[in-house]
Each structure stands twice: as structure tokens, then as C-alpha cells.
Amino acid sequence: MKLNVKRLRRFTAERWPKSMGKTHGVNHWDRVARFGEMLFQEGADMDVIQAFAYLHDSQRNNDGEDYEHGPRASKFIDTIRVSQLSALNDEQIDKLKRACELHTIEDRTGDITIDICFDSDRMDLLRVGITPLPDRMATKKGADLVSIPNYKEFYTDFVKKVKDEIAND
Numbered sequence: 001m002k003l004n005v006k007r008l009r010r011f012t013a014e015r016w017p018k019s020m021g022k023t024h025g026v027n028h029w030d031r032v033a034r035f036g037e038m039l040f041q042e043g044a045d046m047d048v049i050q051a052f053a054y055l056h057d058s059q060r061n062n063d064g065e066d067y068e069h070g071p072r073a074s075k076f077i078d079t080i081r082v083s084q085l086s087a088l089n090d091e092q093i094d095k096l097k098r099a100c101e102l103h104t105i106e107d108r109t110g111d112i113t114i115d116i117c118f119d120s121d122r123m124d125l126l127r128v129g130i131t132p133l134p135d136r137m138a139t140k141k142g143a144d145l146v147s148i149p150n151y152k153e154f155y156t157d158f159v160k161k162v163k164d165e166i167a168n169d
């Protein structure tokens, strides 16, 4: 992995307006990043998955029904490509942009990297009380994980673990 994830995290977290609330802020992004690690499989691109975590919701205008935030994030990527994403090549940027653009529109794409991005975001739906549906997950690993009988318990432990890890980082 060449991408400086901590630097990107700082960059987007600093720009997230305090008025925006917490549903889509850095705490969510941290969990998406960790879920991305959990869902990783051979052939996928971890740099793209980590960059997705910290960018996909970064251009929201509100914490609710902002349907254009995915395409907006995709366009934003062009503007920070040199300053923040120079570690990514053209193909990686293309995947990252597609993942951001489509994350609220498509269930799956068939591209393992993009599909892991989608699932890492969906795995965190319980924060708003929504249990992810296995049929709507993009990867088998994601579908299997949200199908475990004690998913809610697993999720609660996961939230605490990520919080502790970040606090001690």
C-alpha cells in the first residue's frame, strides 16, 4: 500500500463541517476503512478501498437525502488528485471515482475492488438502525458477514474496537 491513509483522513476530516453531524463523518469513515480491511480479498486494491472510505461521503451537503454526493465526490477526486492522491495511478483513480459515483446507485459492479468498497459502506448501516440485507451486498464475504445470527452484537463490538484503536493511534 502506497497511499498515505492517515494524511488523507486528516485532510477530509478537517474539511467536514462541524454543523454536519456524525452520521456520515469521520467516525463512519474509520469504520468503513476497517470493514474494507475485513472484506479484503486477493485481487482487490487496498489503496482504492481505503481512499474510498475517506472520500465517498466527504462531499455531502447534508447528513440526509443528498442524492448527488456520490457523483460530487467523484468530481472532487479530480481536484485533489495531485495534492492528496498522487500515489494512485490512472486505473486506481478510475476505480475510486466509479466506486464513489455509484455507491448509492448500484448494488454491485462485478469489480472486486469496487464491490468491496460498496460492502464496507453497507456494513456500517446499523449505525442508523438498518440491518444490511445479504441480497443487497455486493460480495459473498459481505453477504456472509451480515448473515451471522449475532450481527448486531458483532457490530456493537466492532464499533467499540475501532473507537479504541483510533483513540490509541
Ligand SMILES: [Fe+2]
Residues within 6 Å of the ligand: 056, 057, 069, 103, 104
Ligand atoms: Fe454515501
Ligand SMILES: [Fe+2]
Residues within 6 Å of the ligand: 024, 028, 056, 057, 121
Ligand atoms: Fe457512507
